[in-house]
Amino acid sequence: xxxxxxxxxxxxxxxxxxxxxxxxxxxxxxxxxxxxxxxxxxxxxxxxxxxxxxxxxxxxxxxxxxxxxxxxxxxxxxxxxxxxxxxxxxxxxxxxxxxxxxxxxxxxxxxxxxxxxxxxxxxxxxxxxxxxxxxxxxxxxxxxxxxxxxxxxxxxxxxxxxxxxxxxxxxxxxxxxxxxxxxxxxxxxxxxxxxxxxxxxxxxxxxxxxxxxxxxxxxxxxxxxxxxxxxxxxxxxxxxxxxxxxxxxxxxxxxxxxxxxxxxxxxxxxxxxxxxxxxxxxxxxxxxxxxxxxxxxxxxxxxxxxxxxxxxxxx
Numbered sequence: 001x002x003x004x005x006x007x008x009x010x011x012x013x014x015x016x017x018x019x020x021x022x023x024x025x026x027x028x029x030x031x032x033x034x035x036x037x038x039x040x041x042x043x044x045x046x047x048x049x050x051x052x053x054x055x056x057x058x059x060x061x062x063x064x065x066x067x068x069x070x071x072x073x074x075x076x077x078x079x080x081x082x083x084x085x086x087x088x089x090x091x092x093x094x095x096x097x098x099x100x101x102x103x104x105x106x107x108x109x110x111x112x113x114x115x116x117x118x119x120x121x122x123x124x125x126x127x128x129x130x131x132x133x134x135x136x137x138x139x140x141x142x143x144x145x146x147x148x149x150x151x152x153x154x155x156x157x158x159x160x161x162x163x164x165x166x167x168x169x170x171x172x173x174x175x176x177x178x179x180x181x182x183x184x185x186x187x188x189x190x191x192x193x194x195x196x197x198x199x200x201x202x203x204x205x206x207x208x209x210x211x212x213x214x215x216x217x218x219x220x221x222x223x224x225x226x227x228x229x230x231x232x233x234x235x236x237x238x239x240x241x242x243x244x245x246x247x248x249x250x251x252x253x254x255x256x257x258x259x260x261x262x263x264x265x266x267x268x269x270x271x272x273x274x275x276x277x278x279x280x281x282x283x284x285x286x287x288x289x290x291x292x293x294x295x296x297x298x299x300x301x302x303x304x305x306x307x308x309x310x311x312x313x314x315x
Contacts, residue, residue, distance in 0.1 A: 001168060002044040014038055026053060027076075027108050028068035034059040034117075045168040048181035051076075051126035052165055062114040069109060075129035077139050078106045079188055081158055085120030089113070094144025101149025101158055103191070105142045112144070123161055127185065134263055135189035137249075138202045142192060152194035157187045179271050206245050209235055213242065213253070221260055224287045228253035261286045262301050265294070269306055270313040279306045 004025060009017045015033050018040055022029055025044060040057040080089070082098040089096045089104050091112035096104045106112055132139050147154055164172075164184060172180075193200055198207035201214070216234040220226050231253050232242040246252045268274040268282050277285075283294040283306070298306045 003042070005041045006039045007041075011037065023068075027064065027073075030063045030065075030068075031057070032061040032063060034061075043169075045165070046177070047164060047168065047172070047184070048178035049128060049131055050181045050185070051124075052161075052168065053124040053126065054165060055122045055124065056120075057116060058119055060116055062116070064108070064113075065111050069111070073108065075107070075109045077127050077129060077132045077143075078108065079125040079127070079161075080104050080106055081123040081125070081161055083121040083123055083162070085116060085118050087117075087120055087122075088115040089144060091144035096144055096146035098146060099149065101155065103147035103149075103154060103157070103188075104144060105139060107140060107143045110140075110143065123165060125161060125184065125188065131185075135185045136192060136200055138200060141199065141203070142196065145196075147192060147195055151191070153187060153191040154195070157184075157191045160184055160187055175272050178267065179273065182267060202249060204245075204248060206248075209237065210245055210249070213245065214256075217253070217257055217260065221257070221264065222285060222287050224284075224289050226257060226287060228257075257287075258297060259301075261288065262298055265298065265306065266302065266309070269310045275314070279310065282306075 002025065004021050006014050006018050015031060015038055018038075019029070019031055022031065022040075022042060025042065031038075031040065035058065038058050038060060040055070040060075042056075043054045045052045080098075080103065082100055082102045082104075084100055086100075087098045089098055089106070089112065091106060091110055096102070098104060127135075136142065149155060149158070161184060164180065198211050201207040201211045204210065212235045213231050216231055217226065220230075228242055229239055232239045235242075237245075242253055246256065265282055265286055268277070268286075269279070274282060280291050283291055288294040295305055298304075298309070302309060304312065
């Protein structure tokens with residue numbers, strides 16, 4: 001775990017030095033202090049594929065503009081949890097007044113502003129763009145929107161994130177990092193789903209039906225008989241309507257089922273809890289009816305055979 005603080009910085013050049021530290025360690029950003037005696041601290045940790053960061057800062061404005069964003073910067077989405085103090089967060093057309101326990105989302109590829117009128121503490125859960133879609137298909141719709149502290153499972157998600165941060169500070173086994181990160185993202189995404197409902201399925205009129213289709217697939221993903229026809233029957237639409245529903249989103253039911261099975265297989269292959277299961281047992285348990293078919297699909301998606309991927313994870 002890395003740790004940074006303004007304590008050792010010269011007061012006259014503290015803001016400039018802190019901007020350089022923060023920009024190098026986390027993301028290019030300007031801190032504009034409200035007082036000369038500005039102070040801040042930052043700690044960074046990791047959990048599987050996600051990053052965690054705890055920021056403590058005095059009153060200031062945190063600003064990320066187009067000048068800070070370059071095409072080579074890896075795109076990340078952050079769940080920002082306001083632990084103490086209040087802040088006004090703005091990204092795009094959305095603006096959220098955050099109080100203790102509230103969540104919002106931030107896209108580091110889009111300018112944003114965060115005004116903090118008093119001392120504040122935040123916890124950031126940083127998720128690569130290639131991973132966030134497994135949990136929230138349209139994260140850009142949620143950036144800058146407030147997830148209230150008392151809404152649904154939000155308190156549970158906040159408690160879990162804070163508890164994991166405390167464990168990271170004491171030391172955490174990397175062997176279980178991916179599994180725990182998955183559980184954290186599941187509870188956070190479920191909190192958003194409960195709060196925003198079909199909105200998270202995208203800006204489409206058929207969002208409710210699409211949400212039902214995804215739910216049916218997720219509930220039956222291990223069934224080898226699962227296919228687009230069964231999904232259409234389950235939500236009472238014609239097969240052509242189901243095809244159009246997924247096509248509008250640049251997808252298909254068949255491709256979605258395959259992708260989800262491969263993602264679940266990948267998690268199990270790298271999880272210590274599944275070390276006692278063979279590759280074939282994992283594949284058949286997720287609805288694949290042919291081991292060669294599973295191996296070809298896995299290699300096409302991840303660039304390695306399932307066996308080689310598993311060896312690389314545990315070595």
